Amino acid sequence: MSANIKELENILKMHDIKPSHHRIRVFQYLMENKNHPTVDMIYRELVGEIPTLSKTTLYNTLNLFVERGIINMLNLEEIESRYDADTSLHAHFKCSHCSKIYDIHLEVTRLELAGLENFEVSESHIYFKGICPICLKNRDEHIN
């Protein structure tokens, strides 16, 4: 079901990124895992199959991908950036209880924002924090 290696390679090439093995593998991981992983999560997942992988390379790779616009970087928490290969406009919700990050798809076709007409917008970030439905349900059951 996942995009094959050749397709991934082409996406990289189209964005002026030489498709090295490490880069392809990192990109593939991000395409297959849309769970907004941190650098450390990606590292721990991939170092098993690429024992020589270093954090430095991972940082280099992710920074390059962000620069070239094929992934987005999220800063939902004070520390530890997260990465998202879904570059379409959508919001995020981080549950303060279970820490899970949800994708929230925007209903509005455009955000009606006063005062933004004369700005050239290159990035839009919308995120929320609170308690997710699952944790809310668990809490209610605990009370009853």
Next chain:
Amino acid sequence: MSANIKELENILKMHDIKPSHHRIRVFQYLMENKNHPTVDMIYRELVGEIPTLSKTTLYNTLNLFVERGIINMLNLEEIESRYDADTSLHAHFKCSHCSKIYDIHLEVTRLELAGLENFEVSESHIYFKGICPICLKNRDEHIN
């Protein structure tokens, strides 16, 4: 024009914050400077008149204020949190060129977001990056 010390003290007290001199002064600074300062900016501004002020105290104070809900913390950049004493819902725009942060007031009374109905939202963050009107204008003039 600025709120007097007594008023600021009362706001602190109302939020269970003992109004020490440092705290009052930091809060006053944030109320009078709505330019989303970093910890370092606040420190450099205040250490002149409060020579004994330490970064530790500043961190303690700001964390306490955020916890008690009288200021918001923004994470528009990967590093360096910024602080905002305007706790009403509004968006931010960070200019990639001049680094200035603008307040963008929302036109919509509510954000129509599909799939958020069952979430309990405690924080909303909306921010944009791009080029601000002033930098756009300067760029155009430079081209002509």
Next chain:
DNA sequence: ATATTTGCAAATAATTTGCAGTCGA
């Protein structure tokens, strides 16, 4: 008198950088 606040110095941790070795075309 006693609890709270403050501040120095050290610890922590995410990310970047310098540089040398390695790999692929």
Next chain:
DNA sequence: TCGACTGCAAATTATTTGCAAATAT
């Protein structure tokens, strides 16, 4: 071969923490 990619180790930097001194009520 040559330039790009990789990775170790060290540097950087925002923030937190331990603990002792200062302060206020």
